[in-house]
Amino acid sequence: MKPGFHDLVLDAQSCFRAAMEAMARPGRVQEIPPTEGLPNGLEPAAAALLLTLVDADTPLWTDAGEEARGWIAFHCGAPLVRPGEAGFALVTGALPPLSRFRDGSDEAPQDGATVIVQVQDLVPGEGWRLSGPGIETKHRLRVNGLPEGFVASWEARRGTFPRGMDLFLCSGTRLAAMPRTVRIEESV
């Protein structure tokens, strides 16, 4: 079995602070210390988020391969379920339509899923213009590797607030968050 965090307590703490900063300031890219020896298909930022946030209390859906699933089962102990039942999702391939994930209810919107997506690249300072809570004026972020039509479906879903799902976009050791409140404008 490939290893998880070197220091269970302090590595989880520093990863959480990066995740919290990311969620509080949508579109800002945070850096996670590199990890070696991860299972095939899992990258450091996404793996660190799983180790920090996912456990036996959080049903998980993933499209990752057998080795990664075994690693998650061993280190996190999360039950693997279908997308519609998952509190967390890990997407290593193409992002499925957001409607397949849980979006909570108006009374308990926190039941909406947290979707961790491995994308090809995150480039701050260009691309999308993001606005909403956590953003002083505008944050810019280019995300390579999301399906076509993502922005349109995201913007359509925003109308159902407070229901919705929240994304962590991960690439290598870098991550950015997209809470359900964030508004995306595509730049021309």
Added chain:
Amino acid sequence: MSAAVQEAGGYNFAYLDEATKRMIRRAILKGLAIPGHQIPFGAREMPLPYGWGTGGIQLTASILGPRDRLKVIDQGADDTTNAVSIRRFFQRVAGVEVTTRTAEATVIQTRHRIPERHLTEGQVLVFQVPMPEPLFRLEPRLTEARRLHALGDYSLAQLRLYEDIARQGETGSSYNHPVMVNGRYLMSPSPIPGYDNPKLHRSAAILLFGAGREKKIYAVPPWTEVRSLDFDDHPFRPMLAAAPCAFCGSRDSYKDEIVSDDRGGRVFVCSDTDHCRENQS
């Protein structure tokens, strides 16, 4: 065993076990994603009673790391019982550096005040909240209050405000005045004075709220719109003592009124002890 566990004298780093921290951390992230919405969490028993800031302590324990510098205030003061005990607690179980200076702190746990000094991007403000539900005096059933939040129906709160203004000519609450967060959720700012309400609006720091007994966590991300509940023709006006601080002379800081002798003499002094010290130096 983690090095941090050994250093903390047998306790896990920052007292809470890792499973509890994960649960609280998930609640914090959802809180930030849904600004002003109360997230239920499984509050643990802490080595101090409910009402002494167990919600705030659990939040602080879940975010705190060895690189943080912690400040704890109780009504603005660093040197009161509650603040001193909580600061000592984290020195002992997390070995973190502590400070009384607002400018130097990365995490500030507070009971009922927001520091006078402008908070910055690297800072997190953790509020100890006794009653997270802003509707609780108006709708005692939590199930019903949850539905009103879901519907965004805050007419009860508006009505209460109207009655206060009709009877007294002004809003009745000088502290704990409810706010609208991002135009969607009515939120209790915890019992901070109305004077502090405007500091919630578009704050550069992350604001986290924890209620231990009521088992709720909520949050306001930076730069989020936070408006005190009011009417167009009766705008929210925070109260401020007319007298200057007896120590530093400040006119625009929030004051405590203190009895100074046994003949009814009284003076006003800054509630924020660090701010007062800065002014005096």
